[in-house]
Amino acid sequence: MTTLSTYKGISPTLGNKVYIADSCRLVGDIRIGADSSIWHMVAARGDVNHIVIGERTNVQDGTVLHVTRKSASNPEGFPLLIGDDVTIGHMCMLHGCQLGNRILVGMGAIIMDGAVVQDDVFIGAGTLVPPNKTLESGYLYVGNPMVQKRPLSDGERAFLKQSAINYVELKDEYLQEAGEE
Ligand SMILES: CC(C)(COP(=O)(O)OP(=O)(O)OC[C@H]1O[C@@H](n2cnc3c(N)ncnc32)[C@H](O)[C@@H]1OP(=O)(O)O)[C@@H](O)C(=O)NCCC(=O)NCCS
Numbered sequence: 001m002t003t004l005s006t007y008k009g010i011s012p013t014l015g016n017k018v019y020i021a022d023s024c025r026l027v028g029d030i031r032i033g034a035d036s037s038i039w040h041m042v043a044a045r046g047d048v049n050h051i052v053i054g055e056r057t058n059v060q061d062g063t064v065l066h067v068t069r070k071s072a073s074n075p076e077g078f079p080l081l082i083g084d085d086v087t088i089g090h091m092c093m094l095h096g097c098q099l100g101n102r103i104l105v106g107m108g109a110i111i112m113d114g115a116v117v118q119d120d121v122f123i124g125a126g127t128l129v130p131p132n133k134t135l136e137s138g139y140l141y142v143g144n145p146m147v148q149k150r151p152l153s154d155g156e157r158a159f160l161k162q163s164a165i166n167y168v169e170l171k172d173e174y175l176q177e178a179g180e181e
Contacts (some may be wrong), residue, residue: 013031026044031052035055040062051080055084092107097116100117102157123141
């Protein structure tokens with residue numbers, strides 16, 4: 001199965017020691033930083049705009065990543081920008097939004113165009129983040145539509161980084177199994 005596809009002459013680019021599960025489909029202008037991992041059945045289309053994924057970020061199984069095209073009323077469109085040490089849980093939908101660093105996106109969450117998630121945010125499972133909302137650093141958000149639930153505990157803040165470390169270790173094991181390191 002082809003995991004990486006070229007669109008209009010642009011192919012995904014991968015940093016050092018990136019893991020891509022062989023059941024994924026990544027198309028077009030997608031730039032992935034070192035030590036990140038893309039797990040099974042992720043679909044990502046960098047076709048009508050670009051997708052940037054930082055370092056040590058994991059995108060878990062069944063997640064969909066997409067973008068919004070440039071237009072007269074929205075000259076930049078909405079690229080999808082994801083920072084470093086971000087955990088994106090199973091079956092999330094991230095569309096044309098911007099995520100900072102050390103964020104956990106709970107399973108099945110949906111984040112819509114123009115939303116901005118600042119550094120050090122925890123998004124509960126199943127949360128809907130409507131378009132153009134800003135999620136403030138240091139808080140837990142849950143619900144549909146989301147509400148700011150409470151400040152994060154010190155333990156939860158530490159877990160945001162730890163979760164990314166756990167996934168770097170796990171993807172290194174997968175790379176080893178595949179004989180790629
Ligand atoms: C939100 C979360 C962090 C728990 O936070 P918490 O403050 O410890 O919550 P609690 O378990 O004490 O529950 C507090 C209340 O919030 C509710 N709640 C818990 N998770 C919720 C969620 N995701 N969305 C909405 N409500 C939620 C509980 O039912 C409870 O309601 P009640 O007070 O009416 O009984 C957790 O449930 C969650 O969503 N984690 C994400 C896990 C994940 O997806 N990881 C990535 C994949 S590996």
